Amino acid sequence: MYQAKAYSARSATSPLASTTVTRRDPTEHDVQIEILFCGICHSDLHQVRDEWKSVMPTVYPCVPGHEIVGRVGKVGSAVTKFKPGDLAAVGCLVDSDHTCPECQAGLEQFCPNLTLTYNFPDKHLGGVTYGGYSESVVVDERFALRVPSNLDLAGAAPLLCAGITTYSPLRHWGVAKGKKAGVVGLGGLGHMGVKIAHALGAHVVVFTTSPGKKEDALRLGADEVVVSRIAGEMKKHARSFDFILDAVSADHDIGAYMELLRRDGNIVLVGAPEKPLSVSAFDLIVGRRSISGSPIGGIPETQEMLDFCGAHDITADVEVIPIQKVNEAYDRLLKSDVKYRFSIDMASLKSE
Ligand SMILES: NC(=O)c1ccc[n+]([C@@H]2O[C@H](COP(=O)([O-])OP(=O)(O)OC[C@H]3O[C@@H](n4cnc5c(N)ncnc54)[C@H](OP(=O)(O)O)[C@@H]3O)[C@@H](O)[C@H]2O)c1
Ligand SMILES: [Zn+2]
């Protein structure tokens, strides 16, 4: 075991601060990754502030971070996928049972015995897992991913959650050329959804509450932008969408979006607001519409997404920050004031 520098929250109301965490020495199937960049996902904020206490209560101290890119340091004796010095990435998953039908199908995100990258029971050391706001992490090589060499690393880190969480439902529901796809909320997930849906060939419409993001949405690949607070603009799209990706982090009226779905259209929630959303039965009945949810993605699909992003030269638009600015970044995330993902330069942890 060894001590790694990290940033943690001690309680739901305390700011993140410098600390050290215990990491295991790599076992035979493990790789140790020296973290270069870690994205800030809104899930980190929900978890740190214990906003998901009814489903996933936070265990403190909490070290968040599941958008990890780095270089392989030590490798275990049986590791075949990586050697020291290689680039490697870790997303939201660090383990699963490998035996259940979900794992056998490569859908580890549905494994009943999965281990998330932080705030989940740590099978090796006891306590809970600690995430990527840290100088290093040790994971089973099966949960480490290859990073295409052409991608900027600060911008590649957010692919590990924001990228896969949007890629997976877009692919599952067949978003492609000839389909009209909506993306609600132009934040970290939303802007990745726009880039990927555009690369898949769909007609993409962004719904934003921030009029100032209109130009950016078009630059990112949207064909149209709707400022959702203007009712008339919403009505123009009534009953026209095949698919809508809802990536909003806070309470909002999903009924307004359901009315925009055509017959058999589907709205998929990837955003995970603290409070339940209300759904009108009539919005579902009229048009035989569906509402679904989708969590991250499995390991094979995460690699497929990284390779897709490599081939299409897609990374997140990032604002690179030192770890010392993480609390300020959280405050800005709450105000929808980020273009469009914070990526922490982990070299900044060296001075702690
Ligand atoms: N399903 C999964 O596996 C998964 C994975 C990762 C994250 N998540 C969840 O997805 C959500 C989004 O994460 P993120 O990192 O993309 O967050 P983010 O960067 O903060 O983006 C959220 C966006 O939602 C919109 N928004 C915020 N408050 C709103 C309000 N009150 N009403 C309407 N729109 C509002 C804003 O977009 P505009 O300014 O354009 O309106 C904002 O930029 C979070 O709840 C997160 O926990 C889920
Ligand atoms: Zn995330």
Ligand SMILES: [Zn+2]
């Ligand atoms: Zn399993």
